[in-house]
Amino acid sequence: MTIQPNSIEGRDRAYHLHSYTNAKALERDGALAIERGEGIYVYDASGKRYIEGMAGLWSVAVGFGEQRLVEAARRQLETLPYYHTFSARTHGPAVDLAEKLIRMAPVPMSKAYFTNSGSEANDTAIKMIWYRSNALGKPEKKKIISRIKGYHGVTLASASLTGLPNNHRSFDLPLPGIFHTNCPHFRAFAQEGEDEAAFVARCAADLEALIEREGAETIAAFIGEPVMGAGGVIVPPAGYWQAIQAVLKKHDILLIADEVICGFGRTGEMFGTTTMGLEPDIITVSKQLSSSYQPISALLINDRVYQPIAEESGRIGTFGHGYTGSGHPVAAAVALENLAIIEERNLLGNVQALAPLFQSRFKALESHPLAIEARGIGLIGALELAPREGFATGQLGPKLAAVMQENGLFSRAIGDSLALCPPLIITEQQVGAMFDIFEASLDQFQAQLK
Numbered sequence: 001m002t003i004q005p006n007s008i009e010g011r012d013r014a015y016h017l018h019s020y021t022n023a024k025a026l027e028r029d030g031a032l033a034i035e036r037g038e039g040i041y042v043y044d045a046s047g048k049r050y051i052e053g054m055a056g057l058w059s060v061a062v063g064f065g066e067q068r069l070v071e072a073a074r075r076q077l078e079t080l081p082y083y084h085t086f087s088a089r090t091h092g093p094a095v096d097l098a099e100k101l102i103r104m105a106p107v108p109m110s111k112a113y114f115t116n117s118g119s120e121a122n123d124t125a126i127k128m129i130w131y132r133s134n135a136l137g138k139p140e141k142k143k144i145i146s147r148i149k150g151y152h153g154v155t156l157a158s159a160s161l162t163g164l165p166n167n168h169r170s171f172d173l174p175l176p177g178i179f180h181t182n183c184p185h186f187r188a189f190a191q192e193g194e195d196e197a198a199f200v201a202r203c204a205a206d207l208e209a210l211i212e213r214e215g216a217e218t219i220a221a222f223i224g225e226p227v228m229g230a231g232g233v234i235v236p237p238a239g240y241w242q243a244i245q246a247v248l249k250k251h252d253i254l255l256i257a258d259e260v261i262c263g264f265g266r267t268g269e270m271f272g273t274t275t276m277g278l279e280p281d282i283i284t285v286s287k288q289l290s291s292s293y294q295p296i297s298a299l300l301i302n303d304r305v306y307q308p309i310a311e312e313s314g315r316i317g318t319f320g321h322g323y324t325g326s327g328h329p330v331a332a333a334v335a336l337e338n339l340a341i342i343e344e345r346n347l348l349g350n351v352q353a354l355a356p357l358f359q360s361r362f363k364a365l366e367s368h369p370l371a372i373e374a375r376g377i378g379l380i381g382a383l384e385l386a387p388r389e390g391f392a393t394g395q396l397g398p399k400l401a402a403v404m405q406e407n408g409l410f411s412r413a414i415g416d417s418l419a420l421c422p423p424l425i426i427t428e429q430q431v432g433a434m435f436d437i438f439e440a441s442l443d444q445f446q447a448q449l450k
C-alpha cells in the first residue's frame with residue numbers, strides 16, 4: 001500500500017522516531033495507526049477491529065474506553081490539575097493512593113514512593129538501595145544482581161538490569177556493578193538429565209557462586225519479576241523462588257519484586273509476590289496500576305529500606321530525589337479509580353475463573369506441529385515455536401504475529417514466542433474467539449511455510 005505524505009502514516013514516517021522499532025523498516029512500510037478502543041478491542045484508522053490480546057503493553061486491565069477513568073481524570077483536572085510532592089507538599093490523590101497501596105501490599109510495607117514509569121521505579125529502587133547502604137555505613141554494598149531475560153526497563157540503570165541483548169547492544173550497557181544470573185526457564189536452560197529440582201538447585205548454587213565471587217558484602221540487592229514477562233513469559237519451576245530467597249537471606253541481600261506486569265491480578269492473585277511466595281523488601285508497580293490511562297508507577301518499601309533512608313535524609317537535610325510528575329494528582333486519581341474498578345468488578349475473580357480455559361487453550365496449541373512449548377499462569381501466557389530449518393532464531397515469531405494481526409488479533413512476538421496478556425475484563429466467549437484466531441493463524445502460517 002502506498003503511503004500518502006499527508007496521511008497519519010505519512011506524517012508519522014516523516015516526523016516520528018518509534019520505540020522498539022526498526023527505523024529503516026518503518027521508513028519503508030510505515031506504522032499501523034490505532035484510532036480508538038472499546039473493551040478488549042482497538043480499531044485502526046481504516047475501522048478494522050483487533051482483539052488487543054496484549055492489553056496494549058501488558059497494561060490495560062479494565063479495557064479501553066472506560067468512562068469511569070475518563071471522569072476521574074476530568075474531575076481531578078478541574079480541581080487540581082497538577083501539584084508536586086517536593087519540599088513537604090502533598091495532595092489528596094497522592095495520599096489516598098499511597099494509603100491504598102500500603103494497605104493492598106502482599107507483605108508488610110512501610111511507605112509508597114511515586115514515579116512515572118516502570119523504568120523510573122526500578123531506577124529509583126537502585127538509588128534508594130545505594131543511599132541506604134551509605135546510610136548503614138556499608139558504602140561497598142552497591143552491586144545488584146538481575147537475571148538473563150529479566151525485563152526491568154530502559155533507563156541507564158533499568159536497562160542494565162534488563163537481561164536482553166537488544167537493550168545493551170550499541171548502548172554501551174550494562175553499567176558496571178550489575179550482574180545477571182540464570183534465567184529460570186527449565187525447558188530452555190536445563191542441562192542433560194537435569195530434572196526441575198536439580199535445575200532449581202543449580203540456579204541457587206550459581207547465584208551463590210556469583211555472590212561469593214564478588215563478595216557478599218558488596219552485593220546490595222537482587223531484582224526479579226515473580227513471573228518473567230517481556231523475556232518470554234517464563235514461570236519459574238516449583239521451589240525456585242524459595243531456593244533463591246534462601247541464598248539472599250543467608251547473605252543479607254535485599255529482594256526487589258518487579259511487579260510491573262504481575263501486579264493487580266495478572267497471575268491469579270493480586271500480586272505475583274503471593275503467587276510465587278516472595279518476601280520482597282521493595283515492590284515496584286506500574287501498568288495495571290492505572291491501566292496505563294495515565295503514566296504512573298510506584299515503589300512500596302518496607303521499614304528495612306525506609307528507616308535508613310529517613311535517617312540519611314535527616315543527616316543530609318533532604319532525600320535529593322524526585323520527579324516533577326511524582327504522585328501526579330491526575331495520574332493518582334485515575335489509578336485510584338482503576339483499582340476501585342478492579343475490586344468492585346472482581347477482576348481478580350475473573351482471572352481465576354478464566355485462567356483454566358486460557359491456559360488449557362494455550363496447552364492445546366503446544367501439540368501443533370509448529371509449536372514446541374506453551375507456558376503461562378493466570379491470564380498471561382506464551383506459545384513458543386519450534387526451530388525450523390531455513391529460519392534464524394527469532395524470525396518465525398514476528399511472521400506469525402503478522403498473520404495473527406491480519407486475522408484481527410494483536411499478540412506480542414518475543415523472539416519465536418507469541419505472548420498473550422489480554423485485558424482482565426475479557427469474557428469466556430472472548431477468550432474462545434482469541435484462541436480460535438490464534439489456532440487458525442497457526443494453521444495458515446504452516447500452510448504458508450510449506
Ligand code: PLP
Pocket residue numbers: 057116117118119120122151152153154225229230258259260261286
Ligand atoms: N518492569 C517490567 C517487568 C516491565 O514489563 C516493564 C515494561 O514492560 C518495565 C519494568 C518498564 O516499564 P516502563 O516501560 O513503564 O518503563
